[in-house]
Amino acid sequence: MNEAQEETKRTYWVRTFGCQMNLHDSEKIENLLHHNGFRPAAAQDEAELVLINTCSIREKAENRLYTDLGLLRDWKSASPNRVLGVGGCVAQQEGDALLRRFSHLDFVFGTHNLRLVPTMADAARRGQRSARTEEHASLDRFELPARHPDFAGRGNGHAFVTVMEGCDMFCTFCIVPRTRGREISRPAASIVEEVANLARRGVREITLLGQTVNAYGRHDARRSQSEAAGTVPFAALVRQLSAVPGIERIRYTSPHPIFFDADLVAAHAEVEALCPHVHLPVQSGSDAVLAQMRRRYTCEEYLRRVDALRAARPDIAITTDLIVGFPGETDTDFRATLDLMQRVGFVDSFSFKYSPRPGTQAVELGDVPPPDVAQARLAELQELQRELTLAHHRARVGQETVVRVEGESHRRGGKSVYGRDPYHRVVNIPGELAPGLFAEVRIVEATPHSLIGEAISPKTAAAA
Numbered sequence: 419m420n421e422a423q424e425e426t427k428r429t430y431w432v433r434t435f436g437c438q439m440n441l442h443d444s445e446k447i448e449n450l451l452h453h454n455g456f457r458p459a460a461a462q463d464e465a466e467l468v469l470i471n472t473c474s475i476r477e478k479a480e481n482r483l484y485t486d487l488g489l490l491r492d493w494k495s496a497s498p499n500r501v502l503g504v505g506g507c508v509a510q511q512e513g514d515a516l517l518r519r520f521s522h523l524d525f526v527f528g529t530h531n532l533r534l535v536p537t538m539a540d541a542a543r544r545g546q547r548s549a550r551t552e553e554h555a556s557l558d559r560f561e562l563p564a565r566h567p568d569f570a571g572r573g574n575g576h577a578f579v580t581v582m583e584g585c586d587m588f589c590t591f592c593i594v595p596r597t598r599g600r601e602i603s604r605p606a607a608s609i610v611e612e613v614a615n616l617a618r619r620g621v622r623e624i625t626l627l628g629q630t631v632n633a634y635g636r637h638d639a640r641r642s643q644s645e646a647a648g649t650v651p652f653a654a655l656v657r658q659l660s661a662v663p664g665i666e667r668i669r670y671t672s673p674h675p676i677f678f679d680a681d682l683v684a685a686h687a688e689v690e691a692l693c694p695h696v697h698l699p700v701q702s703g704s705d706a707v708l709a710q711m712r713r714r715y716t717c718e719e720y721l722r723r724v725d726a727l728r729a730a731r732p733d734i735a736i737t738t739d740l741i742v743g744f745p746g747e748t749d750t751d752f753r754a755t756l757d758l759m760q761r762v763g764f765v766d767s768f769s770f771k772y773s774p775r776p777g778t779q780a781v782e783l784g785d786v787p788p789p790d791v792a793q794a795r796l797a798e799l800q801e802l803q804r805e806l807t808l809a810h811h812r813a814r815v816g817q818e819t820v821v822r823v824e825g826e827s828h829r830r831g832g833k834s835v836y837g838r839d840p841y842h843r844v845v846n847i848p849g850e851l852a853p854g855l856f857a858e859v860r861i862v863e864a865t866p867h868s869l870i871g872e873a874i875s876p877k878t879a880a881a882a
């Protein structure tokens with residue numbers, strides 16, 4: 419076999435479903451693969467190794483895996499060198515049951531076992547099938563190699579940074595505490611070091627990640643172990659990161675309303691790099707439903723946090739997650755959700771029909787609204803959101819803003835690029851601008867999903 423053939427054999431393709439944590443996990447896996455001699459394939463069909471990073475938050479997401487696995491049967495059988503692996507939340511829950519169910523699947527890796535991927539892929543090439551889903555309560559899983567020089571990531575000046583992982587909240591509808599394990603926070607010093615390294619490579623905007631990101635360090639503080647663990651309050655972490663040279667924008671996702679303390683609110687007034695956008699999942703506007711969901715706040719408490727944020731940063735954009743059709747949700751409860759949406763004036767929202775997840779407490783609550791009722795509620799809610807979003811967008815026309823260019827947008831009629839403004843709105847800009855550039859833009863048009871802007875001048879040179 420010549421070198422060129424050997425080269426094409428060690429190629430990979432990763433399919434990712436779900437949240438930003440999963441997207442970032444896929445980046446970590448790709449980086450590991452680079453360190454182990456793999457390179458990205460030009461197309462899935464050409465890859466030697468295909469990985470599916472799965473999501474189980476709703477039934478629909480989980481079913482995507484089963485469809486995908488079915489479709490990959492022919493790909494796998496076309497060559498004995500091909501290796502197929504499944505990771506993420508479905509892998510964590512199902513483990514070797516997936517291997518039993520899908521004879522063409524080679525290996526399964528859980529959410530705490532990303533580091534094993536290259537070894538498992540090599541073993542699979544030698545014919546060894548395996549599933550590794552053991553949970554690790556230590557910080558070892560965060561100790562991953564620095565970015566491989568050939569793995570430039572997206573090269574658009576942005577990077578995700580995990581600050582904590584896992585969730586101990588156990589909202590009754592949610593599978594995450596069962597797929598991501600217990601809350602664990604990284605030491606502040608290693609987060610600062612990672613961000614400083616990213617900044618040296620041209621990253622100017624970071625998004626701090628955690629299932630309940632602002633619960634960062636809370637268990638250490640409760641046990642009076644913060645010093646030993648090297649953690650600090652979340653707002654203090656944000657302040658430390660804002661002092662890293664080169665970091666111009668800081669975002670975080672997703673915070674839980676109950677951990678939104680006065681310090682974090684104050685940070686929004688005081689830390690210039692902290693973006694004026696918070697994605698603050700509310701889930702429902704009915705206190706009765708919130709209690710059944712075990713969200714641990716009332717609507718009034720949620721609204722008080724929103725008011726405090728607005729007092730600190732009057733232009734702040736608030737987005738949210740909403741669930742309709744939760745067990746016991748009456749029409750009155752649903753109307754209360756619409757009412758709350760209007761009172762807050764959410765700039766945008768992700769909205770879902772409740773999907774029963776096996777093993778969660780909500781499946782025992784019963785009394786689920788009929789599917790057509792849930793569907794109608796979802797449609798009505800999304801129509802209201804569309805109006806709210808459009809009103810926000812229209813109010814922006816004529817304003818100037820700064821957009822970090824992410825890439826080319828697929829719009830008809832000439833070249834254009836898209837990026838995000840400080841409020842996390844997507845802005846399309848006609849013309850050609852390099853990814854990573856911070857472009858000064860004037861908003862000229864509003865659509866229900868995005869803004870259209872004209873470049874005034876590039877603020878600074880493109881990120882490396």
Ligand code: 5AD
Binds near residue numbers: 592699739772773
């Ligand atoms: N059904 C519907 N939506 C859900 N979410 C989480 N679990 C479920 C479920 N079982 C939604 C919540 C959460 C977002 C990430 O997904 O709104 O904030």
Ligand code: SF4
Binds near residue numbers: 587588589595
């Ligand atoms: Fe799921 Fe609730 Fe944890 Fe969010 S806070 S990940 S909704 S259990």
